[in-house]
Amino acid sequence: MIDSRPHEDDPGVIRRRRECVSCGHRFVTQEGTINIAGMRAKRRRAQAVYLSRLDPEVKAARIAASNLRRDAKFEAAETGRPLADVLAAWGVAAPSRPALPNP
Structure with missing residues (x-):
C-alpha cells in the first residue's frame, strides 16, 4: 500500500x-x-417489536414446535436414526425444504 x-x-x-x-x-x-454492532442491535430491536405484536397463541405454537424439533434431533442423535424417521414415528411431518433446481 x-x-x-x-x-x-x-x-x-x-x-x-x-x-x-x-x-x-x-x-x-x-x-x-460497516457498523456490524449497530446492524445487529437494529435487527434485535426489530425482532423484539415483531414478537411483541405476535398473537400469544401463535407464539406458543412456535415455541412448542421448536421444542419438539429439538427433542426429535436429540433422540435421532442418541438412536442413530434419521431425523425424518423420528418425526414420522412421533406423527409429526418433517419440515419441507424446497427442491434444488437440477442444472
Whole structure:
C-alpha cells in the first residue's frame, strides 16, 4: 500500500493506492466500513417489536414446535436414526425444504 485516506464524499469509505509487488502496476481500491454492532442491535430491536405484536397463541405454537424439533434431533442423535424417521414415528411431518433446481 502506498497511500491511504478517507474518501472525499463518504467518510465511511477509505481510498487506498496500492502497487503490485511483482509487476509494479499501481491501482486504487475503495474499502467501506460497516457498523456490524449497530446492524445487529437494529435487527434485535426489530425482532423484539415483531414478537411483541405476535398473537400469544401463535407464539406458543412456535415455541412448542421448536421444542419438539429439538427433542426429535436429540433422540435421532442418541438412536442413530434419521431425523425424518423420528418425526414420522412421533406423527409429526418433517419440515419441507424446497427442491434444488437440477442444472
